[in-house]
Amino acid sequence: MSPKQQRGEATVDRLLTAALDVYAASGQSGFTVNAVLKASGVSLGSLYHHFGSFDGLAAALYTRCMEQLFDEMIAALSRARTARTGVRALVTAYLRFTEERPDAALFIHGSAYSGYLSAHSEHIRTAKAAKLAVIADWLRPRVEAGEIAPLPAPLIEVLVMGPVAETAHRWLSSTYDMDLTQAARILPDRIWRSLQPD
Amino acid sequence: MSPKQQRGEATVDRLLTAALDVYAASGQSGFTVNAVLKASGVSLGSLYHHFGSFDGLAAALYTRCMEQLFDEMIAALSRARTARTGVRALVTAYLRFTEERPDAALFIHGSAYSGYLSAHSEHIRTAKAAKLAVIADWLRPRVEAGEIAPLPAPLIEVLVMGPVAETAHRWLSSTYDMDLTQAARILPDRIWRSLQPD
DNA sequence: CAGTTTTCTAGAAAATTATTCTATTTCTTG
DNA sequence: CAAGAAATAGAATAATTTTCTAGAAAACTG
Incomplete structure (x- = not known):
């Protein structure tokens, strides 16, 4: 390069x-x-x-960590065939990243939307949207094929990322008794249920 | 008083x-x-x-806003009879609070875990745990009765709060095209599915 | 209710932190 | 290699938070 x-x-x-x-x-x-x-x-x-500015540095660091996380999720997703496998891979990859790179995960959760945002939110949002678009592109045909319930894309994202992000956040705070291994065993299936068609 | x-x-x-x-x-x-x-x-x-300190002020404000949000959720919960109704009430109450009190919701999401945390995280965590305990107490008998899948309490919390918090967060950022009305129509059912027993 | 103590208010001074600015060095390019 | 651009350096400045001393208002006590 x-x-x-x-x-x-x-x-x-x-x-x-x-x-x-x-x-x-x-x-x-x-x-x-x-x-x-x-x-x-x-x-x-x-x-x-x-x-x-110092915020500029923080924003760049946030972007870098966030992109690393998404890249792991996208890599895991690309190895999946069915919608169910794909969704479960996304969840597992997020939790694994949290455990393996707690520094990066902590910075993502600790500084997200937190002041550094103000000036650079636009750039950050664009970077995040680009990664989310890759995931959305993977899911779309599965939604159209009826493998996933016909929900608006933002709601699918929220149903997948919401519980995982909240889990990671609690584990990183390390005062809530959050067991990542247990979460990795249970959440993929539970999140998948929330997306399953009737 | x-x-x-x-x-x-x-x-x-x-x-x-x-x-x-x-x-x-x-x-x-x-x-x-x-x-x-x-x-x-x-x-x-x-x-x-x-x-x-100034952080002390921010922490107190965060605590106050967070408790107002939880109090609305708990009030909605107390009007429910079945597990399904209760879970859906929690989701709806959170989204309604976000729409009706965007200032408070924005402060909760914008400053949460964001620097003000450092010094006062212990106090904040305690206050939040107290409110979460009320919700957990309402859910526990329903879990034992088999109305809700037998999951660890933290995972139930995460499955409910995660998607709602993420939705609120995106709506408050107002660049993601997140439709709160649509979310309020779809999410309660979807989140309920993730908790449903087999 | 006068004296005492505590709580609260006030803002100047000090300390900490972020940013600007000018000078210097290193690299690139014609 | 000369000229310009990019990068490094740190002193000076600006912005922001925190400390500190003093005094006013309220609460308490005998």
Whole structure:
């Protein structure tokens, strides 16, 4: 892809990686410009050169983590044949990502819609819509074939993503006694039921 | 309850009300100490006396809005007899609250788990758990009677609240084309299916 | 009801955090 | 290699939150 990687690309990556580390280690309250500078070894000027603002950095990090999550879900989906298998794969992939990459999952859930949104919500929304469209495209023919109940696409999305996101969120808060293994065993079937045609 | 209301209680109320107004009018980025002071006419000293920090104010506002939402859901639930009616009432009440009190709903979704969490998450979690317990207590006998599938309580909560919260969130973002009326017509039944015993 | 204590209000000063700005270095390109 | 663009650097500035001291209002006590 990039035989000679720009100097700046490496800096961008260092910043994003360090920012995720800082967030995981110190939470929202420790998530400051200075902390990220120290953790990354990058200068203030570079940070503002590449991201324009600290919120810009956070928005980029959110986008990156969110796209990684969706890419895992889409990869799992592409291996499925029937609607039922596909929906269950989506659920399982989300929960697996949460368990395997808790830092990224925590940032997604902790900073989503949370201030960083304000200025960059449009860009974030577009990025998310693009990923959702891939999933919607996979589901559409199954809806038309009657494998899935004939519901508006946004409601299908909400029925699938809602319970999984809420589960991940509770597990990441780690005070609700949420058992991810149990959730992964039970939820795929339950969510599938909510989409099943009569 | 309070024949002679403390002077301070009125101040607390003025601050919370003004804070919600500011948030609704200016969003997360305009949500600052000074903006709330100006909107409320309360002094800086009073704010810090009553809430300890600006995050403390935000946490109190979040708790208040969240409890109002749950109280509506619980009131709707208490009018129901069967499990099916109860679950559908929960969903409908959440969506109605979102439509009728968009300011409160927006603050709940916009600031939830979003920085204000850090310091006061414990208190918030306790308050939320108390409300969830009321709902769990209503559902438990129905689960034992076989009206609802025998799932762990957290998973029932997640299956009900997940899709509704996600729907509200998208509608409040107002860029996803989410139709609340349509959602209120379709979701109660779909969510109920996910809880139905075999 | 005077004296005492606590609660509440007030806002200036300090500390923390984000952003702007100018200078310098490194890369790219003709 | 010269000129311009991109990237790095950090001091200075601006914005925002928090602390702190002082005083007014209310509650309490003998």
